[in-house]
Amino acid sequence: MSEPADQPAKISSSLSRQALDECRTALLDTLGGVLRDFKYIDIGVVDATLSAAREQFDQLAGLRDRKTFESQRSLTASRISLVHEDDLEFSIRLSDLAQQLRESCELQLGQLHLRFMTLLDQQEAAPEQLPVGPETVGSAVRALAAEAGLTGDERIRLLQDMRSTLISRLRALYQNLNARLDELGIEQKSLLRAPSDRPAARNAVSMEQAPAAAPTPQSQALDPMLAGALRDRMISWLDEQLAGGSNTPQVARQLGRTELAGLLPNESRQAVDCIERVLDRLAAHPDIPPAAKQPLEGLRVPLLKLALRAPEFVNQPEHPARKLLTALAREASELPPDAAPGTTQLNLIEASVSRLTREYTTDAAVFAEVLAVLENARHERLAALTRRVESYAEGIRIEERSELARRHASKAIRALCAQEPPRTVQLFLEHYWSVVLRRTLTTYGERSEEWTQALKVADGLIWSMQPKPEGAERDRLASMLPRLAQHLQNGLDAIRVKAETRDKLLERFASLHAESLQGRDPRLIEPSVSAPADDASRLDKVSGTEGLQILRRPGYLPREPEIPAALSALEIGQSLRLVLPGGIPGSGVIAAITPARQVFLLQMRPDNKPLAVAWSEIARQQAAGTLGFSRAPALFDL
Template sequence: MTQTQPDNSLKTQMIQQGREALLDTLTEYFREQGFIHDETLEALRRGAADSHDELLGIKDRRGFEAARGLTASRISLVREEDLEFTIRLTDLARHLRERCEGVLAKLHLRYMSLLDQSDASQEQLPIGVETVCCAVRALSDEAGLSSDERLSLVERIEPTLGHRLLMLYNKLNQVMESAGVETKSLVRNDPPAARGVASESGGLDQVPQRQAAGPVAELQRALMSRQAVPAPNAVTLDPSLAAAVRDRVLGWLSEQQQSAGDISQRLGSTELGPLLAPANKAALDTIERVFENLLAHPRLPTSGKGAIARLRVPLLKLAITDPALISDRAHPARRLLDAMCGLCVGLGPDTPPDHAITRALNETAGNIQRNFDRDVSVFATELPRIEAIASVRLAGVRDRAQQYVEAANRVEREETAARLASKALRAMESDTLPTPVRAFLENHWQAALQEILLSHGDKGSEWRNGLMVADRLIWSVQPKQTPEERNQLLKLLPELLRRMQRGLERSGLEGDAQQAALAPCMALHTAAMQGRVLPAASQPYPGPTNELRLNGLGEVSGLRVLSVHGFISRDPEVPELVSKITEGQWLEIELPDGRRVRGCVGWIAPSRQVMVLVDPDRQGVLAVTLRALVQQAQAGNVRQLAESSLFDQAAQAALRSLRGG
């Protein structure tokens, strides 16, 4: 069916009318709730208007996904209470959407027609409940409500705000219908993709389909192959009895789900096992093995395991009723489980049960446990809430990291100066350079050159003079065979020594430590003056002294820097683990004292020489240089905590165990 598109004048009129109607409705409603100050109500209108206009500019679902979590993204996560408020706002949006479900869906289709959208989420509706929640956030900020007052406000308005919005949406539907704005038809002409459908007997209808990919599907195939040849005494059931067994298993699982019972053994090993159809038995065994490995996964903290475990029985039911759970990585239940596991990854082992994220995970698992029967949309309904919490958490990490970008840039400049100073000295050294001079240049003079670069750059006379000191030092220790050469050295040495001392002072080396650094070179000078060659060193040169350090950064409070100090013999070979790190990933790094810290990457320098990690719970911030990260990664002291789906990882572990690997 061909739909006519509204003309531009009607489009503009309807959009403006809807916008003003929503703003006026919210203003009137919150004035009735006791918010009477003009500044507060103006902030409410501004928050709603900004959200409306932002959503209006997003064309399709892909654009919305890129900008998802509108409410969440505007919150700077400085305190745990901010996260709690956002969770409550996300719940409010879900409850309001459920309250207005029918009329809101129709209004959404009219807006899709109005905006000529072919693929848009209901959450993109400019006058929808997401915009309402942004307005509540703006009002709370302007009114200066405390954390408890914000939570109390959400609880107070939820019952009555839904009714007011329902009246508004009904009215706007009538206005748009009268104006000739049709609902968007979502009927597609392309045939649906073929996929297997669970039959009553528990097998798959013979619909052509490509073989599912991924470790979960591979695990199921491996388990199926073990059933390929029936045992001589295998029980054969007719389809009606097989369907009855399947329904009995589903009923028993539902009883366990509602009573929150714990299944202590695999269903396949019970008396029902031999009666289950092969496909059902393999599917159940697949999910059971995945959960066993998932709950034993070292990167899943104890504080999150309880919520994850409560999803086991619902997914066992899905394994029987929905084959896509095994074959489709984008299945809503798997997406929800992975999103919940992703939130768990950032929690420390000592996270208390009343942590905002732990509570949210338990509430989500409880909703699934209470509401899921066979309709997979229950999982899809819970997913936005978990994704919004993840968005808030990441937004807080980035906000916190941004506070230290200037300091991190300073660390990056120090790294760049160290690389340039080391490179310049490497170009001047030769294989015949005496060990004491090489040790001095690499362990001491490189630091002096680094300070010159940081203070004056590489264009001025200071840098040229620093390089000249290194060049003359190398010449000065070579044997002097003629009186003329020895006289020249005699004239050079006082000024050379003075400049060496000044450079060492610039790098912080003074007193006895300075004399100890200079003494080996002075011994060579004496030998050169006498025209003799010192005997070769008894031990080969061990190389420059490099030290992994964890320090503060002067006056910058709250920031620690993990870096490697010392000469750079060659540019580091960056392991793949390090080269693929992106913002938003969680890392665990061992510090020099053996402690391990975990944090989310909130900022990476354009040169990738420095990145900033944030622990959003403890508010700790760690700047890590590339050299330090490479050194620790090569020593096995860096781990990515969530580089891939934990559900898939658990399936891979089950596969290895099954194959004896």
């Protein structure tokens, strides 16, 4: 079966090898330059760093589809061993760096991703599957930190110091690779379906990805001077609509569908069509409150005028007009659903649109000026928001350390329970001993004797419940039981388990140990034990911080939360909607995020009171479908 006409032809194996070799070399040369900038000249460090990048490049270049990539990534995640708390924070920060690199090089990476799909003959590939992408760079940085023997703080500082240099060098690298692959004739793979596969009604498409519309007979034959005059008359007509007192002339909504539009050059007609589709998407977006949709509709006339004068702007993500449209959509999406006229953000949106409609005639510089005012006002608003919650910084930092400890302790318990202990023991470890481990981590740290001892107690409890057919094993068990029981009691007392509950647990273990001492399998007499009821999410006081509470679900984490990409990108200023204890809906604005992104501080609506929320609780509510968060519409995406 032949390929769709809009797909690039397959490339030869020799050209593929040449292109991959050149891309790999360019990536390694770029990383080598970064290492020289930071004086990592030790040959062992350089070799380990570049070797990790080369290995990751080759691995990704060998994966043909998204399914294989996702399965291998999942398998890798399942093999992660217990790591030190610093390594856990470093991994989180490294993931954030990859996301920042992706956002800063979004345009170049998008083009490279499509070219590599052609190069590797891929039908479907994840963005993270790109061999020269941020994930490969992250592998190199991890190897650098390990080979250089950097401490936890030094690793975090390394990421901070390298960020701007990596963004600058990678943006240049990706631009050069796009140009080189273009020279080699490696085109971007089209993600559009064949015409017969496309649904009758489609969402708005971006101009970068939209196929060129077939020119009409009129536009083919129309004299360029006449076409220019027609464009000028359309612009004058739009100005007349505004002068007539209508900020949103109804006819302008269908400008691209009129017969006159068919006389425009293809590029102008497509730009008009793109803007109309983008604004229609904005008007229908569920995260934009009704109070913001009317002023945003006022963008239609100035943007249509710009599309007629400079149609190329719709293909330029860095153009001030596109950036302004995106910024206004973000501002609108962060408003509460019931936003009323008079709020600061809504006033800012209205003022921005009003200035455009008044001042834009022929000089597009006004778009950059309005964007600068909008971004400066946003910066000042977020700075003021941050200042209001500065007094809570230390409290939420302590809570972040507790959350990291909980994740680490839960991971240790999951690893221990891989030995499949009796259910009685597993439930005990999950619901009681995981709390002991978390407390030990926060009090003494992972490199302490107390942490090692707490792990040994859990491992010893599991071993004690296994059948002991050999007399020597039973003798060893008999000698260790008094110490084991004492350690268990001390741990339960440390986390303030009620004496009645503690004694009942220890008595149950004693009866099972009696079976082991007789050489029998204790699981054969194990009573039917139900798991304790899941602790509901609750509000706890943040220690040492007056007036601040934290929303979380305490206890053991049966699995590491799966974090959607949209949640990983949450930032200060965005709105969150969640469910509070008792089923009470709540919403607030993100005012602060702890360094490892384990605790988010919200300014709740409408009373502006602060509320800390654990990251695991945010992820849990997202999985349960009870979390809502503002997202700026992806206006120019397919």
